[in-house]
Amino acid sequence: MVEEQLRRRGISDPRVLEAMAKVPRHLFVPANYQSAAYEDRPLPIGEGQTISQPYMVAVMTQSLGLRGEERVLEVGTGSGYQAAILAELSQKVYTIERIAALTEGSRKILGELGYSNLSYRIGDGSKGWLEEAPFDGIIVTAGAPTTPETLKSQLAEGGRLVIPTGPRHTQTLYKVTRRGGRFIEEEVTGCVFVPLVGDFGWKDE
């Protein structure tokens, strides 16, 4: 997975490659999909949701530019796989999921794997996590119609927000960097995500 799907396609941050080689992705997918866990595609995780394709996890993580000292917010805990990668690469991860059953499952596996630098919340992550803001990195793992201003406002100076936005069935991944009073937006790649459902996302499933 790391050599063929990530390094060969341009993922070059050694810390990201190392984390993705280390975290056992098969433990984050349902039993009937474990044999497919390292394939080049997203997989169902129940509740109509998915664990993202390994390459997309790597691109999004690399875009955050983590060095190890950061406080990071993840919107869309899902299986907990992306949260584990973030926990490997930063100081503290705050992760929000709107479906309680997914939070329970991810909290269990992440606890069993020994990750202790994570806080979980069940709720609408399109509003961010105001009490813990500002964040050095924010990663949204569901597709939004537009970039929520609430999330931009919870970025620390120099912080990066990585988010897929655009129409419901196909989006563009953006990296937004806060510099002074400005937000600098860069296009990263095309992508397809399940919808961000919430006050500052899509209004229904």
Ligand code: SAM
């Ligand atoms: N990061 C996940 C992983 O590693 O498995 C993949 C997440 S999946 C592509 C997107 C997740 O976002 C789903 O679990 C979905 O329930 C969640 N989601 C959608 N809207 C949300 C919202 N407003 N707040 C929090 N989570 C949300």
